[in-house]
Amino acid sequence: MSCGMRFRYLEPTCFCGLLDDPVLWVKVRPWGRALLFDCGQLHHMAKRVIKSTAALFVSHAHMDHFMGFDTLVRQVLVSPRRFDVFGPPGLADKVEHKLAAYDWNLHEKFWCTFRVLEIHPEKVVKWLFPGPRRFARLFDGIGRRGDSVIFENRWVKVEARQADHRIPVLVYRLSEQPAFVLDPNRVIRAGLVNGPWIAELKKQFYQGKLGKEPLTVMCSGEPGTRELKVQDTACLYDCLAKRTVAPSIGYMTDIGYSDENEKVVTNLLKGVTLLVGECAFLADHKKKARESYHLCTRDMNRLLAKIKPACYLPVHLSKSCSSRSAELYRELYLPDACRLIHLPRRLLERPLLPCEVHMDC
Numbered sequence: 001m002s003c004g005m006r007f008r009y010l011e012p013t014c015f016c017g018l019l020d021d022p023v024l025w026v027k028v029r030p031w032g033r034a035l036l037f038d039c040g041q042l043h044h045m046a047k048r049v050i051k052s053t054a055a056l057f058v059s060h061a062h063m064d065h066f067m068g069f070d071t072l073v074r075q076v077l078v079s080p081r082r083f084d085v086f087g088p089p090g091l092a093d094k095v096e097h098k099l100a101a102y103d104w105n106l107h108e109k110f111w112c113t114f115r116v117l118e119i120h121p122e123k124v125v126k127w128l129f130p131g132p133r134r135f136a137r138l139f140d141g142i143g144r145r146g147d148s149v150i151f152e153n154r155w156v157k158v159e160a161r162q163a164d165h166r167i168p169v170l171v172y173r174l175s176e177q178p179a180f181v182l183d184p185n186r187v188i189r190a191g192l193v194n195g196p197w198i199a200e201l202k203k204q205f206y207q208g209k210l211g212k213e214p215l216t217v218m219c220s221g222e223p224g225t226r227e228l229k230v231q232d233t234a235c236l237y238d239c240l241a242k243r244t245v246a247p248s249i250g251y252m253t254d255i256g257y258s259d260e261n262e263k264v265v266t267n268l269l270k271g272v273t274l275l276v277g278e279c280a281f282l283a284d285h286k287k288k289a290r291e292s293y294h295l296c297t298r299d300m301n302r303l304l305a306k307i308k309p310a311c312y313l314p315v316h317l318s319k320s321c322s323s324r325s326a327e328l329y330r331e332l333y334l335p336d337a338c339r340l341i342h343l344p345r346r347l348l349e350r351p352l353l354p355c356e357v358h359m360d361c
């Protein structure tokens with residue numbers, strides 16, 4: 001799903017068609033792992049793709065967004081690691097019921113542990129489900145939320161806000177972490193000369209040590225260069241850094257159109273590089289959209305005008321509009337410089353009939 005999008009670290013793939021259950025898989029290239037957003041159906045994904053997933057971000061636990069969790073468990077089970085599952089309040093109960101539906105009498109000590117993190121507006125409640133203990137549920141503490149960030153490493157961060165679908169639904173923003181990039185013109189204007197100090201400044205940047213250790217830089221002068229010791233390397237980098245906007249992906253599905261939801265979505269997703277967003281109904285199905293707390297094309301047009309993404313990928317068109325999928329793209333009005341990405345109606349072929357399955361003796 002490149003479509004000309006300039007991601008440094010991210011490689012998004014939508015493992016669903018326009019009418020299929022939502023599944024967004026995003027590979028983080030330098031990490032060698034991936035993040036999964038919703039898991040409607042995963043049976044068509046290769047085992048190695050699922051096993052490379054480090055964390056799952058669930059918008060809500062309706063069947064078409066969460067039924068693939070069983071497939072995920074099947075593929076990552078025999079792996080001595082912790083697998084994080086993020087989702088709205090109450091998700092741990094549903095994970096517990098899913099895991100309790102199976103017999104684990106043949107459990108092994110090298111099985112994985114699931115950690116469920118329930119995202120509340122002001123806190124994160126954590127639960128562990130250790131495979132070596134037959135996935136018996138354990139309380140793992142409560143953390144306070146100072147901002148919208150719920151996951152972060154060297155390369156990416158994930159933010160989440162709660163919206164309304166008659167149940168709490170999470171909207172996500174996945175952003176690349178800022179990269180170390182110096183502006184050559186700023187370096188020259190500061191009277192500095194390239195040298196080993198740049199590599200040291202870069203090391204401090206990625207190790208989170210800016211402003212904590214002094215640095216000796218090289219300055220231009222007469223008759224030659226001279227050394228200058230800088231104490232505040234954080235300020236130094238801020239003066240020399242090239243101003244860039246980190247690429248990002250917004251994931252929004254199954255929300256009702258309301259002033260409050262519009263505010264939540266706009267504040268979190270404004271200016272994303274790629275918006276993967278539900279557009280469940282066509283304009284003449286507005287009444288159905290309101291009754292089921294979904295979006296129609298007119299609602300999406302209002303949100304697009306405020307979010308202004310660089311690219312928009314509509315997903316999750318209602319089955320009641322399945323014969324009119326071409327109309328969806330005609331009813332969408334995109335902001336200037338925003339490109340529309342098309343999905344096939346269905347990613348997989350139709351189900352097999354008995355007469356098509358040959359069983360030769």
